Amino acid sequence: MMANSLYQLDLKNLIPVLASQRRSGRLIAELSSLPAVPIHKKCYTFAHILVRDGKPFAYEIWVNGELFIRGRRVIQALLLAGKLAWTLLNPEKQAQASQHDPSTQFPHRLQEPGRAEFMSWPRRRRQVYWLVDGGNSLARIAQLLSLPISQVTAELQSLRHQRWISFEV
Numbered sequence: 001m002m003a004n005s006l007y008q009l010d011l012k013n014l015i016p017v018l019a020s021q022r023r024s025g026r027l028i029a030e031l032s033s034l035p036a037v038p039i040h041k042k043c044y045t046f047a048h049i050l051v052r053d054g055k056p057f058a059y060e061i062w063v064n065g066e067l068f069i070r071g072r073r074v075i076q077a078l079l080l081a082g083k084l085a086w087t088l089l090n091p092e093k094q095a096q097a098s099q100h101d102p103s104t105q106f107p108h109r110l111q112e113p114g115r116a117e118f119m120s121w122p123r124r125r126r127q128v129y130w131l132v133d134g135g136n137s138l139a140r141i142a143q144l145l146s147l148p149i150s151q152v153t154a155e156l157q158s159l160r161h162q163r164w165i166s167f168e169v
Contacts, residue, residue, distance in 0.1 A: 006085065006086070006087055006088075007027075007085075007086040007087075007088070008083055008084075008085055008086075009083060009084070009086065010079075010081070010082050010083050010084070011075070011078040011079050011081070011084075012079065014027075014086060015056060018051055018054045018056075018088075019054035019055065020054070021054060022053050022054045023051060023053075023054055023088055024051055024052045024053055024054075025050075025051055025088045025089050026048055026049070026050055026051075026088070026089045026134075026135075027047075027048065027049040027050075027051060027086045027087070027088050027089075028046050028047070028048055028086070028087050028089060029046065029047045029084035029085055029086045029087070030045070030046055030084075030085070031045040031046060031047055031061070031081070031084070032045075045061065045062070045063050045064075045068075046061070046062050047059075047060070047061050047062075047074065047078055047081075047084070048060040048061075048062060048135070049086075050108060050133075050134040050135065051088070052108070057108055057109065057110075057134060058070065058108065058109070058133055058134045058135070059071060059072075059074035059075050059078070060074060060133070060135070061074050061077070070133070105137060105138045105167045106134055106135065106136070106137050106138075106167070107132045107134070107136075107138065107141075107156055107159075107160075107165045107166065107167050108132060108133065108134035108165065108166060109129075109132055109133070109134075109164065109165055110163060110164060110165060110166050111163070111164060113129075113164065124145075124147075124151070124155055125155050125158065125159065127145055128141060128145070128152055128155040128156060128159070129155075129159055129164065129165070131144055131145070132156070132159070132165050138152060138153065138156065141156075
């Protein structure tokens with residue numbers, strides 16, 4: 001497995017560097033404070049960016065081990081944050097495990113459906129899609145929804161067939 005990579009960059013400059021290197025993995029930076037995001041002093045706060053082939057596909061802020069916010073608000077806050085010390089955790093071990101055990105696969109979204117389309121999906125499919133974020137494994141999604149892995153796998157396969165999600169890193 002490759003060693004973790006370190007970057008001391010702001011978000012605006014970090015993304016082109018990752019793109020030029022076609023890196024994949026989970027970027028993590030510890031946050032002491034962020035503009036527009038209330039963070040308590042005694043919290044352990046981290047920004048996570050999930051990257052595949054140099055392209056970010058999920059932005060998250062975690063506080064004390066729990067997901068706090070994700071998406072556009074995170075991007076806006078990180079753009080205002082300036083330089084951060086980013087560590088890229090290489091997903092090679094995760095990818096190898098995924099090849100052998102489907103329950104360890106980490107699906108991620110390829111695109112976002114419109115509200116009308118999303119609401120036309122069966123309830124179970126919407127629940128599964130909502131938990132697809134590149135950080136939840138197939139097994140974790142099944143656990144969160146209290147469903148057998150086979151049911152979650154069927155919904156994920158349907159979403160993958162329609163090109164809403166992917167299992168590839």
